[in-house]
Amino acid sequence: MKIATFNINGIKARIDALPAWLREAAPDVALLQEIKTVDEGFPRGLFEDMGYNVETHGQKGFNGVAILSKLPLEDVTRGLPGDDDDEQARWIEATVVGTRAIRICGLYLPNGNPVPGPKFDYKLAWMERLAQRAQALLDAEETALMAGDYNVIPQAEDARNPDAWRDDALFRPESRAAFRRVLNLGFTEAFRARTRGPGHYSFWDYQAGAWEKNNGIRIDHFLLTPQCADLLLDCQIDSAVRGGDKPSDHVPVWLELDA
DNA sequence: ATGTCGAATAGGATTCGA
Numbered sequence: 001m002k003i004a005t006f007n008i009n010g011i012k013a014r015i016d017a018l019p020a021w022l023r024e025a026a027p028d029v030a031l032l033q034e035i036k037t038v039d040e041g042f043p044r045g046l047f048e049d050m051g052y053n054v055e056t057h058g059q060k061g062f063n064g065v066a067i068l069s070k071l072p073l074e075d076v077t078r079g080l081p082g083d084d085d086d087e088q089a090r091w092i093e094a095t096v097v098g099t100r101a102i103r104i105c106g107l108y109l110p111n112g113n114p115v116p117g118p119k120f121d122y123k124l125a126w127m128e129r130l131a132q133r134a135q136a137l138l139d140a141e142e143t144a145l146m147a148g149d150y151n152v153i154p155q156a157e158d159a160r161n162p163d164a165w166r167d168d169a170l171f172r173p174e175s176r177a178a179f180r181r182v183l184n185l186g187f188t189e190a191f192r193a194r195t196r197g198p199g200h201y202s203f204w205d206y207q208a209g210a211w212e213k214n215n216g217i218r219i220d221h222f223l224l225t226p227q228c229a230d231l232l233l234d235c236q237i238d239s240a241v242r243g244g245d246k247p248s249d250h251v252p253v254w255l256e257l258d259a
Numbered sequence: 260a261t262g263t264c265g266a267a268t269a270g271g272a273t274t275c276g277a
Binding site: 009010012013034036037060061062111113151205206207208209210248249 | 261263265275276277
């Protein structure tokens with residue numbers, strides 16, 4: 001089973017590029033972030049015609065996540081547990097029913113800039129709730145993964161110019177520590193389970209010719225429970241997508257599971 | 260010197276978020 005995560009930076013703006021990538025990459029499941037629309041504004045028919053089941057958790061103007069799946073989706077839930085007052089659409093999960101059931105969580109973790117400030121506080125609080133949900137998945141011994149735009153650069157090698165990110169919420173020690181706390185509960189970071197070393201990025205800013213200079217960062221991640229990690233066959237970044245027509249500032253990251 | 264993009268509001272340029 002091929003599962004991808006892709007921050008599309010607006011479904012309206014990616015109305016051609018997203019279907020083109022889906023046709024080429026043919027993932028069984030695609031977790032989308034920053035759909036930037038309410039549920040009613042998502043062009044679900046376009047993807048249903050391509051053979052995908054569509055589940056969205058949208059919001060006006062910003063944020064918003066979705067799951068596209070060629071396999072049936074069951075037990076869909078929306079919103080990260082732990083704060084009933086949180087109105088931001090950043091979390092969706094569902095069970096993909098193939099040869100076995102896999103619990104799939106799609107997430108768009110808060111950016112957190114500027115630091116310090118309420119947005120950074122919200123990011124760290126959100127990551128604490130993420131840790132709670134992550135622990136619950138482990139406790140249930142679920143074959144599960146959590147994937148999406150984590151807005152965290154895990155290590156210096158995950159940035160072309162780490163010094164430029166020192167004071168940024170994506171690379172602050174607090175953000176990296178919170179990410180490690182989740183990892184250290186017992187998750188496998190799929191990309192790093194397969195590939196070592198610098199030079200692997202999933203985001204290049206639109207500004208200042210970042211793509212042309214390969215001034216990127218790796219912030220889109222897959223975290224797998226042990227039961228899911230047992231099934232991992234491959235994990236890759238589709239960097240070439242960044243050089244396509246009307247690209248998102250992120251590119252797809254995908255993995256293949258023996259399931 | 261953010262060498263930018265996307266969405267909302269408003270009906271074009273500005274603001275916010277990233």
